[in-house]
Amino acid sequence: MTPYKKTISEYSDIALKLEVLAKEKESTRRKLAVTAKQLAVTAREKESTRRKLVVTAKQLAVTAREKESTRRKLVITARQLAVTAKEKESTRRKLAIAAREKESTRRKLVVTAEELKRLHETLEKKVLERTKDLEQIRAKNEAILASIGDGLVVVDEEGKISYINRSFEEMLGWKAQEVIGKSMVAVVPREDQNGIEVSFKERILTQVLSGQKFVANLTNSFYYIRKDKSRFPTNSIVAPVVLGTKIVGAVEVFRDITKEKEIDKAKTEFVSLASHQLRTPLSTVSWYSEMLLAGDAGKVTATQKKYLEEIYAGNQRMVDLVNTLLDVSRIELGTFIVESKPTNIVKLVQTIIEEHRQLIDKNKIKFLSSFAENIPTIQADPKLLGMVVQNLLSNALKYTTENGKVELAVSRVDKNILLKVSDNGYGIPKNQQDKIFTKLFRADNVVGKDTVGTGLGLYIAKSIVEQAHGKIWFESEENKGTIFFVSLPIKHVNSVLG
Amino acid sequence: MNKLSKKRTILVVEDERPLVQAIETKLDKSGFTVVTARTVDQAMGYLEDIPSIEAIWLDHYLPGEKTGLDFVATLKNPKSKQRNLPLFIVSNTASKDNVSSYLKLGVTRYCVKAEYRLDQIVKDVISSLEHPKE
Numbered sequence: 001m002t003p004y005k006k007t008i009s010e011y012s013d014i015a016l017k018l019e020v021l022a023k024e025k026e027s028t029r030r031k032l033a034v035t036a037k038q039l040a041v042t043a044r045e046k047e048s049t050r051r052k053l054v055v056t057a058k059q060l061a062v063t064a065r066e067k068e069s070t071r072r073k074l075v076i077t078a079r080q081l082a083v084t085a086k087e088k089e090s091t092r093r094k095l096a097i098a099a100r101e102k103e104s105t106r107r108k109l110v111v112t113a114e115e116l117k118r119l120h121e122t123l124e125k126k127v128l129e130r131t132k133d134l135e136q137i138r139a140k141n142e143a144i145l146a147s148i149g150d151g152l153v154v155v156d157e158e159g160k161i162s163y164i165n166r167s168f169e170e171m172l173g174w175k176a177q178e179v180i181g182k183s184m185v186a187v188v189p190r191e192d193q194n195g196i197e198v199s200f201k202e203r204i205l206t207q208v209l210s211g212q213k214f215v216a217n218l219t220n221s222f223y224y225i226r227k228d229k230s231r232f233p234t235n236s237i238v239a240p241v242v243l244g245t246k247i248v249g250a251v252e253v254f255r256d257i258t259k260e261k262e263i264d265k266a267k268t269e270f271v272s273l274a275s276h277q278l279r280t281p282l283s284t285v286s287w288y289s290e291m292l293l294a295g296d297a298g299k300v301t302a303t304q305k306k307y308l309e310e311i312y313a314g315n316q317r318m319v320d321l322v323n324t325l326l327d328v329s330r331i332e333l334g335t336f337i338v339e340s341k342p343t344n345i346v347k348l349v350q351t352i353i354e355e356h357r358q359l360i361d362k363n364k365i366k367f368l369s370s371f372a373e374n375i376p377t378i379q380a381d382p383k384l385l386g387m388v389v390q391n392l393l394s395n396a397l398k399y400t401t402e403n404g405k406v407e408l409a410v411s412r413v414d415k416n417i418l419l420k421v422s423d424n425g426y427g428i429p430k431n432q433q434d435k436i437f438t439k440l441f442r443a444d445n446v447v448g449k450d451t452v453g454t455g456l457g458l459y460i461a462k463s464i465v466e467q468a469h470g471k472i473w474f475e476s477e478e479n480k481g482t483i484f485f486v487s488l489p490i491k492h493v494n495s496v497l498g
Numbered sequence: 499m500n501k502l503s504k505k506r507t508i509l510v511v512e513d514e515r516p517l518v519q520a521i522e523t524k525l526d527k528s529g530f531t532v533v534t535a536r537t538v539d540q541a542m543g544y545l546e547d548i549p550s551i552e553a554i555w556l557d558h559y560l561p562g563e564k565t566g567l568d569f570v571a572t573l574k575n576p577k578s579k580q581r582n583l584p585l586f587i588v589s590n591t592a593s594k595d596n597v598s599s600y601l602k603l604g605v606t607r608y609c610v611k612a613e614y615r616l617d618q619i620v621k622d623v624i625s626s627l628e629h630p631k632e
Binding site: 280 | 610
C-alpha cells in the first residue's frame with residue numbers, strides 16, 4: 001500500500017475520532033468558561049473582603065488609641081482622687097483641732113466678759129470725769145477766744161462764718177446769732193481807700209485755702225463796713241485753719257487802726273509841710289550863692305569861687321533830698337501829680353543817660369546801652385517814669401567801682417516794655433535782699449562807701465512801677481553785681497499813669 | 499539873652515524879704531524897673547497906679563487872706579484890663595490842685611523856686627516879653 005491511498009474505513013475512523021475530540025474540546029472549553037466566571041466572582045469577593053478588612057483594621061487602630069487615652073485619663077483621675085482623700089483627711093483633723101480651740105476660747109470668753117463688765121464700769125466713771133475736765137478746758141478756751149481784744153472770725157471753706165468773738169461783735173455791730181452760717185462777704189463787706197469793694201472770696205479766701213497767709217498792714221490796709229454802714233480802717237491777718245493735714249477753713253484776726261491811720265497821715269502831712277517850708281531858706285541860699293558866683297556882688301577870688309561852689313552844691317543836694325521827701329509824702333498821701341502825655345520811652349531813657357554822662361566819665365565806667373526797635377510811644381507821665389529810670393541808673397553808677405561796667409537795655413517782651421539795668425558793682429548782700437525796697441533802708445555794704453544815698457530811691461521806684469501795674473525785681477550777688485528789671489504793661493501804663 | 503532890649507516894668511509879689519531882695523537885684527541888673535508888693539491887695543493897688551507894668555512875678559502863699567490864685571483869678575477876669583499881662587508863678591508850696599488851677603487860668607509859667615536858678619527864671623521872663631508868641 002501506498003501512503004497516498006488510505007481506506008475509507010481508515011478515514012471514517014479518523015473522522016469519528018476528530019468528532020469525539022471536538023466534542024471533548026467544546027466540553028472542556030465550556031467547563032473552562034464556567035471556571036473562569038467562577039474565578040472572576042471569587043476575585044471580586046476577595047477584593048471586597050480585603051477592603052472591609054482594611055477599614056476594620058483602621059477602626060481598630062482608632063479604638064486602640066482612644067482606649068489608651070481613656071486609660072491615661074483614668075490614671076490621672078485615680079491620682080487626683082488619692083490627693084483629695086488626703087486633703088479630706090487633713091481638713092478633718094484641722095476641724096477637730098479648731099473645735100477643741102473653740103471650746104477653749106468659749107471658756108476664756110466667759111471669764112473675759114466678766115472682766116470687761118468690771119472694766120466698763122470703771123471706764124464710764126473715768127469718761128465722766130474726763131468729760132468734765134474737757135468741758136472746763138473748752139469753756140476756758142472759749143472765754144479766751146471770746147475775750148481777745150482783736151476781732152476774730154472763723155470761716156469754713158465756702159467763706160461761711162462758723163465763729164466770731166466779742167470784739168467782732170463790738171467792732172462791727174453784729175451779734176453771733178445773726179451771722180453764724182452766713183457768708184462773711186455778705187455780712188461784712190470790705191473796701192479799699194476809694195470805696196471800691198475788695199473781693200474776699202476770690203482774692204483772699206482762695207489764697208488762704210491754698211495754704212498762704214494774707215496780711216493787710218498799715219500800707220495796704222482796707223476798710224470794714226459795720227452793720228450801721230459806717231466804716232473803719234483795718235489791719236488783718238487771715239490764716240488757714242489746718243486740721244491734721246487738711247485745710248478746713250480760715251481764721252481772721254483784725255483790728256481797728258483809725259488811730260494809726262491818723263498818726264500816719266499826720267506824719268506824712270508833717271513831712272510834706274516841713275519839706276515845703278524848707279524850700280524857702282534853700283531857695284535863699286541857692287539864689288544868693290548863684291548871684292555871688294555870677295559876680296552880681298562884685299568879682300570873687302578863685303578861692304571864694306571854690307567855696308561858693310561847695311555851698312551851692314551842698315545846698316543843691318539838700319534841695320534834692322527835700323524833693324525826694326516830698327515825693328515820698330505824695331506817694332503816701334496819694335497826691336502824686338500825674339501829667340500823662342505820649343511818651344517816647346527810648347528818648348526819655350536817652351535823656352537820662354545824658355544827664356549821667358559826667359558821672360559815667362568821671363568814674364571811668366564802661367557804659368553800654370541798647371534799645372529795641374519795636375518800642376511803641378505810650379501814654380504816660382514822663383516825669384514819673386523818668387524818676388524810676390533815674391533811680392536805677394544812678395544806683396548802678398553809684399554802687400560800681402571805677403572802671404566798672406554798667407548796661408542799660410530797653411526791649412519789648414509781649415505786651416510789656418522791659419527795662420534792664422545791670423552793673424558789676426558791690427551787689428546786695430543776700431540777707432538784706434528782702435528789705436531793699438523798704439523805705440529808708442540802705443544795705444550794710446554801701447553805707448560806708450557812699451554817704452549821699454537816702455534809702456528812698458528804690459522805695460519810690462517800686463511805688464511808681466506798681467501804681468502803673470508794672471513789676472520791679474532784681475538779681476544780685478555781693479561783689480559780683482546787680483541787675484534790676486522793670487516790666488511795664490503797655491496798656492496799663494496808658495490807663496494808670498494816664 | 500540876659501538883658502532886656504529896652505527898660506520894662508515888672509511887679510514882683512513875694513513876701514520873703516531875702517528872696518525879694520535877690521529877685522529885685524537880678525531883675526534890676528537885667529534892665530527891669532522893679533515894683534515889689536507883699537500882699538495881693540498891695541499888688542492890686544500898684545497895678546491900678548502904675549499902668550506901665552508889663553509883667554507880674556507872683557508867689558502863691560502871701561500874707562493876708564488872699565493867695566496868688568485869688569490875684570490871678572481877678573486878673574484873668576474877661577473884664578480886666580490886665581488880663582493879657584504875662585504871669586510868672588514862682589512858688590515853693592503850691593499843691594497839685596493849685597498848680598493845675600494856675601495853668602487852667604492861663605498863667606504864662608509855673609516854676610518851683612528851689613528847683614530853678616534865678617537867672618534861668620529871669621531869662622524866661624525876658625524871653626517871653628521880647629518874643630510874646632514863644
